[in-house]
Every structure is written in structure tokens, then in C-alpha cells.
Amino acid sequence: MxxxxxxxxxxxxxxxxxxxxxxxxxxxxxxxxxxxxxxxxxxxxxxxxxxxxxxxxxxxxxxxxxxxxxxxxxxxxxxxxxxxxxxxxxxxxxxxxVPAIKPAAERTRSGLVSVLATPGTVKRQYTQDLIRAWGARCEVTLHGSVALAGLAEQYMRGGFIDESAVLAEIRPCFIEKGERRTDIIVLACTHYPFLANRMRKTAPWPVDWLDPAxxxxxxxxxxxxxxxxxxxxxxxxxxxxxxxxxxxxxxxxxxxxxxxxx
Structure with missing residues (x-):
């Protein structure tokens, strides 16, 4: 023991x-x-x-x-x-x-997957290699949010958040191509699940928010x-x-x- x-x-x-x-x-x-x-x-x-x-x-x-x-x-x-x-x-x-690109690629029905991350994670070669290895059969949109981790910390401390600020940070993840829409968003920062309810509330349409925890x-x-x-x-x-x-x-x-x- x-x-x-x-x-x-x-x-x-x-x-x-x-x-x-x-x-x-x-x-x-x-x-x-x-x-x-x-x-x-x-x-x-x-x-x-x-x-x-x-x-x-x-x-x-x-x-x-x-x-x-x-x-x-x-x-x-x-x-x-x-x-x-x-x-x-x-x-x-x-x-x-690391970003849960493999399970997202396996689950998507529309073929449109977004990765919501910090700017540092978005620009890493590691992330690009994951997309190359697992995302070949779908289209992956990377969005690096500057403010979202700080908003999550703010929300955890005070219990309140400007929902319009949350929407502004997640909106670039929602892609429409013809009749196809983003159906999975990978939460590639462990801060983000704390805002999951606010994300669902403000999202332009329902998606599967993939939390890797x-x-x-x-x-x-x-x-x-x-x-x-x-x-x-x-x-x-x-x-x-x-x-x-x-x-x-x-x-x-x-x-x-x-x-x-x-």
C-alpha cells in the first residue's frame, strides 16, 4: 500500500x-x-x-x-x-x-468538427499532427480563444458571466457549409467545461461539446x-x-x- x-x-x-x-x-x-x-x-x-x-x-x-x-x-x-x-x-x-480530435472525428455525422482551444494549443505542431493523423475524413476548424480561460476563472470565482462575451468567443466554431453544420466542438482547454452550460445556452445551434476530462x-x-x-x-x-x-x-x-x- x-x-x-x-x-x-x-x-x-x-x-x-x-x-x-x-x-x-x-x-x-x-x-x-x-x-x-x-x-x-x-x-x-x-x-x-x-x-x-x-x-x-x-x-x-x-x-x-x-x-x-x-x-x-x-x-x-x-x-x-x-x-x-x-x-x-x-x-x-x-x-x-491533448485535443480530443480522434474521438471527435469518429463521432461526427456532418463531417464538420471544431476545436476550441487557447491560441498556444492551436498553433502547436502537436495539434497539427493530431489533425493529420485522425482528422483526414472530416474538416477541422481550429479556433484559439484569447479570453475564454479567463472568463471561466471569473465565472468560477463570482458565479456570473457576460453571456455575450461567451458567445463572441465560441461563435467562430460554428460553421455552415450547404446543409452541413458543425456538430461537435472539442473543448481543448480544461477551463472550458466550467462554462459548458453557458456555451449550450448561447450556442447558435445544438452541438456535442466534447470534454476530455x-x-x-x-x-x-x-x-x-x-x-x-x-x-x-x-x-x-x-x-x-x-x-x-x-x-x-x-x-x-x-x-x-x-x-x-x-
Whole structure:
């Protein structure tokens, strides 16, 4: 039996969507949630600087927490640094988050699929390679939203959001070609599922919003399947913020997910 945690990492609170699904599948596991709020938003970073930050940050996190595995619950960080993290820390098991283009391509009936992501994820070669590998039989529209991750954080903290702002960010994903319309939108940022209800409400027409959190959690469960479980103690798992000083609203959010801030 091991007491080592699974580390779930994101730039903000978006990775809580993955943590939620992971706990459903692995109720006897310990977790530590890490939010790089000091670096948020990642879209403002130059690629090499962000990559260096992630490599250094994960070195410190692995030394401190000695996790069973590290879940990078962030498309931007995964598409940029997953390979280099595996190279730098070969003994650690990493599970990344990449756009769910394969399942979207398999499910679409209209052949029109959109990927709603951050600008960084949209421009990554990793994303282009996924489209080339799995999206050949459909037409994939990539839309990089500058504001949506921040809107999700705002919504989580305050419970209110300007729905017209949400519509402005998602509208480019809705494509019409003759009688065909976009029928699947891939949510390629873990922040976005927090706005799913607002997206459905403001969408020009109904679509299938593809949230990868459950699939990521299943992969994590497979990766750590050979490790022992813990006995449930009732203690809250820790949430670590790189700023060292999350605000009251953020503390309230993570507490609602069964986490205690350190």
C-alpha cells in the first residue's frame, strides 16, 4: 500500500475538472492539486520561456511530493512540454492533455468538427499532427480563444458571466457549409467545461461539446493501476498555488472540490 499522491497540474483552476473525474474512478487515491497561478495565463508566455518554467517547476514538485504520476491537466502545457518533461524526468509517469480530435472525428455525422482551444494549443505542431493523423475524413476548424480561460476563472470565482462575451468567443466554431453544420466542438482547454452550460445556452445551434476530462482520468487510472491504494482517512487533499497567496474566492473553489490550500 502506498501513500504517494497523484499530482494534478494546471495553470489555474481548470484542472479541477480532471481531478473531479479522477476521484470518481479512483476514490481511494490521494491527490495533490497544483495551480501555477503565478504564471497564468500561459498564452502570454513565449514558448521557450514557458517550457523552461515548466521543466524547473516540475523538478521542484516531483522532489517535494514524490508523486505516483503527474497529470498535466492543461492542453497548452501538454502540447508544448510533455515530451521534454518525459525526457528530463524519465522515471516519472506523465499523463498529458491533448485535443480530443480522434474521438471527435469518429463521432461526427456532418463531417464538420471544431476545436476550441487557447491560441498556444492551436498553433502547436502537436495539434497539427493530431489533425493529420485522425482528422483526414472530416474538416477541422481550429479556433484559439484569447479570453475564454479567463472568463471561466471569473465565472468560477463570482458565479456570473457576460453571456455575450461567451458567445463572441465560441461563435467562430460554428460553421455552415450547404446543409452541413458543425456538430461537435472539442473543448481543448480544461477551463472550458466550467462554462459548458453557458456555451449550450448561447450556442447558435445544438452541438456535442466534447470534454476530455473523463478520458484523461481513465488513462491516469490505467497508468497507476499497478500501485497500491490508500485507506480513506477523510482528510482533504492539498492544493498548492505557485503564487503562495490565492485569494478568498479561489480558496473557496478548491475547498468545494475537497482540497485544502497550503
Amino acid at each position: 502506498t501513500d504517494a499522491p497523484i499530482l494534478v497540474f494546471d495553470s489555474g483552476v481548470g484542472g479541477l475538472t480532471v481531478l473531479r473525474e479522477a476521484r470518481v474512478l479512483m476514490p481511494d487515491r490521494r491527490f495533490v492539486y497544483v495551480a501555477d497561478d503565478a504564471g497564468f495565463p500561459y498564452g502570454n508566455w513565449e514558448e521557450e520561456a514557458l517550457k523552461d518554467r515548466l521543466v524547473a517547476l516540475f523538478g521542484a514538485l516531483i522532489d517535494t511530493h514524490a508523486p505516483l504520476a503527474c497529470v498535466i491537466a492543461c492542453n497548452t502545457a501538454s502540447t508544448l512540454a510533455l515530451d521534454v518533461l518525459r525526457q528530463n524526468y524519465p522515471s516519472m509517469r506523465f499523463v498529458g492533455t 473523463e478520458a484523461i482520468a481513465r488513462q491516469v487510472a490505467r497508468v497507476v493501476a499497478d500501485s497500491g491504494n490508500r485507506s480513506m482517512s477523510g482528510d482533504f487533499d492539498p492544493a498548492v498555488f505557485t503564487s503562495g497567496d490565492p485569494d478568498h474566492a479561489t480558496r473557496r473553489i478548491v475547498h468545494g472540490f475537497g482540497l485544502r490550500t497550503e
